[in-house]
Amino acid sequence: MMKQYEYPDKKEWAEIVERPIADYSSLEKKVKKMMLNVKKKGDKAVFRYCKEFDGVKLKSLAVNQKEIDKAILSVPLELKTAIIQAKKNIELFHNSQKTEVKKIETMPGVTCWRQSKGIEKVGLYIPGGTAPLFSTVLMLAIPAQIAECKEIILCTPPDKKGKINPAILFAAQLCGITKVYKVGGVQAIASMTFGTESIPKVFKIFGPGNQYVTMGKQMAQQYGVAIDMPAGPSEVLVIADETADPEFVASDLLSQAEHGPDSQVILITTDEKLSKQVNKAITSQLQLLPRKVVAERSLKNSKLVIINNIEEAIELSDLYAPEHLIIICKNANEVAQQVSTAGSVFIGNYSPESAGDYGSGTNHTLPTNGYAAMYSGVSLDSFVKKITYQELTKEGLENIGQTVMTMAAAEGLDAHKNAISIRLKK
Amino acid sequence: MMKQYEYPDKKEWAEIVERPIADYSSLEKKVKKMMLNVKKKGDKAVFRYCKEFDGVKLKSLAVNQKEIDKAILSVPLELKTAIIQAKKNIELFHNSQKTEVKKIETMPGVTCWRQSKGIEKVGLYIPGGTAPLFSTVLMLAIPAQIAECKEIILCTPPDKKGKINPAILFAAQLCGITKVYKVGGVQAIASMTFGTESIPKVFKIFGPGNQYVTMGKQMAQQYGVAIDMPAGPSEVLVIADETADPEFVASDLLSQAEHGPDSQVILITTDEKLSKQVNKAITSQLQLLPRKVVAERSLKNSKLVIINNIEEAIELSDLYAPEHLIIICKNANEVAQQVSTAGSVFIGNYSPESAGDYGSGTNHTLPTNGYAAMYSGVSLDSFVKKITYQELTKEGLENIGQTVMTMAAAEGLDAHKNAISIRLKK
Numbered sequence: 001m002m003k004q005y006e007y008p009d010k011k012e013w014a015e016i017v018e019r020p021i022a023d024y025s026s027l028e029k030k031v032k033k034m035m036l037n038v039k040k041k042g043d044k045a046v047f048r049y050c051k052e053f054d055g056v057k058l059k060s061l062a063v064n065q066k067e068i069d070k071a072i073l074s075v076p077l078e079l080k081t082a083i084i085q086a087k088k089n090i091e092l093f094h095n096s097q098k099t100e101v102k103k104i105e106t107m108p109g110v111t112c113w114r115q116s117k118g119i120e121k122v123g124l125y126i127p128g129g130t131a132p133l134f135s136t137v138l139m140l141a142i143p144a145q146i147a148e149c150k151e152i153i154l155c156t157p158p159d160k161k162g163k164i165n166p167a168i169l170f171a172a173q174l175c176g177i178t179k180v181y182k183v184g185g186v187q188a189i190a191s192m193t194f195g196t197e198s199i200p201k202v203f204k205i206f207g208p209g210n211q212y213v214t215m216g217k218q219m220a221q222q223y224g225v226a227i228d229m230p231a232g233p234s235e236v237l238v239i240a241d242e243t244a245d246p247e248f249v250a251s252d253l254l255s256q257a258e259h260g261p262d263s264q265v266i267l268i269t270t271d272e273k274l275s276k277q278v279n280k281a282i283t284s285q286l287q288l289l290p291r292k293v294v295a296e297r298s299l300k301n302s303k304l305v306i307i308n309n310i311e312e313a314i315e316l317s318d319l320y321a322p323e324h325l326i327i328i329c330k331n332a333n334e335v336a337q338q339v340s341t342a343g344s345v346f347i348g349n350y351s352p353e354s355a356g357d358y359g360s361g362t363n364h365t366l367p368t369n370g371y372a373a374m375y376s377g378v379s380l381d382s383f384v385k386k387i388t389y390q391e392l393t394k395e396g397l398e399n400i401g402q403t404v405m406t407m408a409a410a411e412g413l414d415a416h417k418n419a420i421s422i423r424l425k426k
Numbered sequence: 427m428m429k430q431y432e433y434p435d436k437k438e439w440a441e442i443v444e445r446p447i448a449d450y451s452s453l454e455k456k457v458k459k460m461m462l463n464v465k466k467k468g469d470k471a472v473f474r475y476c477k478e479f480d481g482v483k484l485k486s487l488a489v490n491q492k493e494i495d496k497a498i499l500s501v502p503l504e505l506k507t508a509i510i511q512a513k514k515n516i517e518l519f520h521n522s523q524k525t526e527v528k529k530i531e532t533m534p535g536v537t538c539w540r541q542s543k544g545i546e547k548v549g550l551y552i553p554g555g556t557a558p559l560f561s562t563v564l565m566l567a568i569p570a571q572i573a574e575c576k577e578i579i580l581c582t583p584p585d586k587k588g589k590i591n592p593a594i595l596f597a598a599q600l601c602g603i604t605k606v607y608k609v610g611g612v613q614a615i616a617s618m619t620f621g622t623e624s625i626p627k628v629f630k631i632f633g634p635g636n637q638y639v640t641m642g643k644q645m646a647q648q649y650g651v652a653i654d655m656p657a658g659p660s661e662v663l664v665i666a667d668e669t670a671d672p673e674f675v676a677s678d679l680l681s682q683a684e685h686g687p688d689s690q691v692i693l694i695t696t697d698e699k700l701s702k703q704v705n706k707a708i709t710s711q712l713q714l715l716p717r718k719v720v721a722e723r724s725l726k727n728s729k730l731v732i733i734n735n736i737e738e739a740i741e742l743s744d745l746y747a748p749e750h751l752i753i754i755c756k757n758a759n760e761v762a763q764q765v766s767t768a769g770s771v772f773i774g775n776y777s778p779e780s781a782g783d784y785g786s787g788t789n790h791t792l793p794t795n796g797y798a799a800m801y802s803g804v805s806l807d808s809f810v811k812k813i814t815y816q817e818l819t820k821e822g823l824e825n826i827g828q829t830v831m832t833m834a835a836a837e838g839l840d841a842h843k844n845a846i847s848i849r850l851k852k
Contacts, residue, residue: 081832082830085826086829092530099525104787106515106518106787107515110786110787112786112787112788114523115763117766117767119799119800120766120767131837131838131839132837134836134837135833135837203799204800224656224796226800230650245849245852248845251849252845255845257841258840258841288840289840289841290840295841333817336815337541339543340544340546341543341811341813343814344813344814344816345813345815345816346815347816348817349849350819350820350823350849351817351823354834354843354845354846356816357830357842359826359829359833360532360533360536360538360816361532362815370650371650373546374651374652374811376811376812376813377812379814384802385767385799385801386807387767387771388769388770388771388788388805389762389770390770390771390777390781390787391774392777392786393776397777397778397781400515400785400786403511404783404784406508407505407785408780408783410505410560410593411557411558411560412558412717413557413681414684414717415683415715415721416779416783417780418680418715419678419680419681419778419779419780420778422673422677423671423674426673
């Protein structure tokens with residue numbers, strides 16, 4: 001089912017790492033019109049789009065406490081327990097990303113340091129659609145809370161009855177988010193970009209979405225709002241040798257493939273026998289999947305590469321820059337250290353991508369589509385600004401003064417020089 | 427000369443924090459055409475633009491070692507010494523931004539960590555024009571080296587004789603950059619975005635530039651290249667009380683004003699007397715400045731605010747989100763801790779912005795135009811990807827398995843659940 005490459009020449013690598021191209025430029029006009037309409041008409045436009053796209057006539061965009069309380073009652077205890085456990089792990093790991101303030105005296109009397117401050121207003125977007133992504137609520141709301149962002153709002157589309165999935169409301173409440181709005185799609189992104197009567201404007205927008213949402217987030221940047229990262233279809237690359245369990249590998253490939261028909265999965269293996277076993281296991285596991293049709297379509301974009309050795313496998317993987325990278329081979333941990341480009345790395349037979357997707361602790365909002373070459377996944381960093389500070393004593397200024405004056409003069413910036421010389425003269 | 431506000435009502439604050447609007451959309455078509463032309467024709471287009479815009483017919487784009495050696499000989503010893511001292515300080519501070527790997531066991535047998543890896547290919551843009559910004563070479567090349575980026579290239583426009591400013595070449599050489607190209611403007615950004623015969627494609631582009639370069643960098647993002655941050659005119663905000671020296675404050679305001687006619691400077695003070703003294707000092711210091719005309723024009727965009735107390739000053743400053751913030755008042759250090767939004771903060775009478783611009787250690791590539799609300803300045807972080815890793819033991823998977831399976835099932839993602847259950851069954 002997957003396209004197979006056997007010991008490909010390096011010339012062929014460019015083809016292997018090629019991603020299915022998605023061109024959304026045809027949406028541009030439509031999305032822009034919606035953005036500007038929300039900017040101009042505020043809530044009125046949002047209510048209209050809600051009716052048009054979600055098929056529901058809402059009275060209010062904000063979810064009220066009564067709705068939240070009711071929803072929480074309806075979440076099964078087992079799911080609540082699971083979400084609470086996942087939160088604990090994610091919190092632990094993201095808390096460890098806090099950095100202490102290190103004051104550095106670069107010269108006697110010249111002290112520099114950095115301090116993180118939460119981005120004051122952030123907006124989290126949680127898509128509706130085929131899967132209610134309450135796990136994404138955890139992945140975004142937990143670091144936002146740790147960062148001490150003052151205003152955290154959440155937008156997610158309502159169903160046809162005007163309701164939000166209870167597990168999403170439970171997760172939001174658990175993470176201390178009090179402002180949840182029933183709005184999805186471009187209208188949600190536009191609301192958070194410009195602000196409406198009901199929905200506050202934010203400084204940075206986070207979260208996944210379909211091609212309309214993605215285009216909306218891109219446009220939001222033109223209006224001075226930051227976004228978490230550019231988006232693209234989800235993907236996994238598995239590097240495996242003969243020590244890998246083919247059943248496990250097949251299950252990992254399929255768990256990526258079921259995400260969407262445009263998901264991409266790649267297996268690079270040094271073991272021909274394994275490749276055959278994996279193919280077989282895929283076929284049999286696929287039969288039982290409710291999302292079989294989706295997974296089948298995605299497997300058609302996917303590739304199986306038989307390669308000479310693990311070193312080459314890593315080189316090819318780095319070139320692809322996978323969102324998720326699973327490494328199941330001898331000395332997997334050492335091999336993982338050699339990786340230079342990936343969003344998140346899963347090491348060994350017992351570290352499936354699902355673990356990271358839901359609750360081992362790492363974030364599941366990761367760079368796709370080759371962006372792992374220059375972007376990091378969402379982390380505590382994504383929710384803060386790191387402000388630099390400096391304090392010079394009189395002695396410090398005397399020590400650094402000549403350096404600064406010489407450089408400023410050479411750059412032709414005399415007022416910069418004066419700011420030093422006037423001080424030194426006194 | 428500056429527009430003055432006395433004890434403004436909070437309703438007036440929106441006007442005070444307004445920035446001069448710069449609309450470059452008229453450049454879009456022209457810049458796009460240039461970008462695509464370089465994409466299509468490579469070096470040939472670059473040579474042509476070089477002739478058209480820099481007025482020089484080049485034979486080669488790469489600077490060769492002979493040119494570098496010759497340039498270095500011509501840099502005065504005093505300037506070399508200053509650049510070396512600045513490098514030492516900047517290196518010390520950016521080295522302190524390295525983070526150690528912390529392995530976190532979120533549950534028994536579930537271990538997560540993060541590791542920074544340098545972005546493999548980065549491009550630094552150094553503008554030519556009125557000031558040869560060799561200081562920016564240090565600010566970008568030093569963290570790139572510390573991050574261990576494998577390929578670091580530098581583009582900067584040649585003068586009419588086809589030469590690069592010697593101090594730029596000295597700084598580049600000092601920081602170990604071996605690939606320097608004589609190319610500026612949109613053609614430089616396009617070359618680094620697409621690659622040409624001479625100039626390699628990079629993954630992330632850093633550095634300041636005029637409105638054409640800014641537009642080019644914005645477009646580069648559409649082609650999958652990351653940039654350091656959105657750009658805008660430089661700015662400083664000074665918060666001062668009666669303990670501030672008016673001569674010092676005036677010199678700081680002027681050192682920002684001389685950057686360009688679109689620079690903005692703001693003084694917020696609790697002391698009416700100080701405001702008068704600063705105005706007077708500006709007038710007298712201005713007379714001696716070579717860039718007087720530039721500074722005068724910039725002062726016309728600038729504002730002086732007399733306010734009730736330091737708390738309000740900070741509130742107003744946070745709303746403005748200044749690139750540079752100088753705080754000269756009683757307990758300046760404690761006041762600085764209350765700031766929630768700024769690019770870089772300078773504390774006390776002896777910490778002029780010039781110190782940070784050239785060599786105290788902090789980076790001078792900072793978010794302007796209100797972007798300090800959601801972006802950080804350039805730091806070591808800007809040159810790395812932080813990859814997350816996880817390794818689960820069999821026991822770890824048993825501990826987390828139920829949590830993941832319950833959540834995956836509730837999100838309707840059965841293959842995700844299977845990836846766990848298949849493993850637990852074995």
